[in-house]
Amino acid sequence: MDRIKALRIIENRAAPNCRRVRIFLAEKGIEIPYDQIDIMAGDHFKTEYREKVGTYRVPVLELSDGSFLTESIAICRFFEMENPEIPLFGRTQLEVSLVEMWQRRMEFELLWPIAFVLRHGNPKMTVLEDQCEAWSVANRPRVLVGLETLNKQLTHNQFIVGPNFSVADITAIVAVNFLRTIRVEIPEHLEFLLNWKATVSQRSSIGA
Template identity: 40%
Template sequence: MKLYDAAWAPSPRRVRMYLAEKAIQVERVPIDLAAGEHLGDAYRALVPRGVVPALELDDGEVIVESAAICRFFEALHPDPPLFGVRPVEIARIESWTRRIEAEGYAAAAYALRNGVPAFAGRGLPGHWPEVSQIPALVDRARVMWAGFAEALDQQLAQNEWVAGDRYSFADITALATIDFARRARLTLPEGAEHIARWYGIVAARPSAEA
């Protein structure tokens, strides 16, 4: 298997953190996003959408989307469980992961792609015709981010980890999202003490450096 990776992007980082927690070794192929390698003919012959990460299996099939790649490895290596064991735990982790993606990560992506000059004409990730920036989406991103941060802080006021009493893929997703949001100039509000407590713990895990 080969994992097509990119050093600074949040989605590949999510996979790297997951693999580090599982102590799984996979051959990695770096893709230079700054140079546009993901949009070149060679990579798009493998991944037509031009996105990272991507996992090429030994039979040639390619899996994209970071959560799907991690689910694939979870089925192969169920211990330690990062997607839950009990039905309610699995549902809780899935629910929070989706919320983080839909509210927190989406806010960061809106802010970055519509507010940073370097992304002019690249309003959507991957291979698309030119997509103009929409400045109003930066304002929407700030509203989304504030609401997401408040909800996450409330959740962590009652739970040690994002989805309950066990570190999970939801924590990986939240850490990658918060760090990504900083690049998009979205910061946590003052007084988010529960996120701060949690962040100190998860950021200190060795996997956070993956």
């Protein structure tokens, strides 16, 4: 059986989930063609797009067998298996488990609350969301709690899970950079988080 190969990624550069994949691939040194779609114009809601890839989400990885992979972390895992030399999902049994845990926590406790504030509170997002303003308001304090949680975890760690940069850090830096869309800055007293952000931001992959 021929090995299934990655052909291209369909994405929107402004979308945080797409940025997670780009940073991941840059860390791995993997180059792949990218095709852009305009989500603010509703390209991903078009019938032909959904029938082709099976969802209205981005990013999407097209494979050589004609199938499509969706969800950013699923796409990252595909490339992790192909290129294990620079492990971003952990090295040991415990580290793999901790990376999985913190990656999910950074989604649930930081990235998603930021997205909910934006998508339900910004009038421009009505093209993407049936808005509920109360949900935007409810998630704003959750963002600050998430930042406090991340700062605490970084108190004795260079990266989120110890000395090794991982996909948990990728999710977190994408979320932290996404704060600008809801006009939130990291409080000055969260010094460990601020130092981590400065360190991670120097990685060449962050500009991918």
